[in-house]
Amino acid sequence: MEDMTGTGTDKRSYSISEVVALTGLTAHTLRWYERIGLMPHVDRSHTGQRRFSDRDLDWLAFVGKLRLTGMPVADMVRYAELLRAGESTFEERQELLEATRRDVISRIAELHDTLAVLDHKIEFYAGARRAPERHSVR
Numbered sequence: 001m002e003d004m005t006g007t008g009t010d011k012r013s014y015s016i017s018e019v020v021a022l023t024g025l026t027a028h029t030l031r032w033y034e035r036i037g038l039m040p041h042v043d044r045s046h047t048g049q050r051r052f053s054d055r056d057l058d059w060l061a062f063v064g065k066l067r068l069t070g071m072p073v074a075d076m077v078r079y080a081e082l083l084r085a086g087e088s089t090f091e092e093r094q095e096l097l098e099a100t101r102r103d104v105i106s107r108i109a110e111l112h113d114t115l116a117v118l119d120h121k122i123e124f125y126a127g128a129r130r131a132p133e134r135h136s137v138r
Contacts, residue, residue, distance in 0.1 A: 013043065013051040023060050037077050038063060040084065070107065071100045 016027050030050075033039035039059070043051045066076050079096055082089035 013053055014057070016050050019052045019057065022057065025060065033063070036073070038080050040080070066100070069100050069104050
């Protein structure tokens with residue numbers, strides 16, 4: 001997953017429509033990723049059509065995880081640039097991922113608090129439905 005150069009020995013290649021079907025991303029998003037440097041070095045067929053490799057699919061899966069963390073696109077592009085720059089950027093990449101991890105942990109804590117509030121309200125309504133009517137007519 002670390003190597004995103006597209007220069008590996010992948011035997012299988014995928015058209016943009018196949019990648020759309022496999023990833024759930026749109027063709028527009030894939031082209032945008034390429035344009036902003038998040039998905040560089042996509043191979044082309046002899047007719048100029050994009051051809052994605054298994055390595056590209058692995059990279060897109062990783063980018064999808066970064067998106068789920070809430071990492072800003074600019075940081076994802078920075079990570080991709082650092083990755084392309086090579087091993088000398090290990091420390092900076094690690095720092096970027098650690099900062100993202102801290103953000104995720106903070107969001108998880110916020111979500112746990114939110115879940116507790118929802119659980120409390122759900123229990124209140126469930127209890128209210130089970131409670132006997134106080135003003136029943138006999």
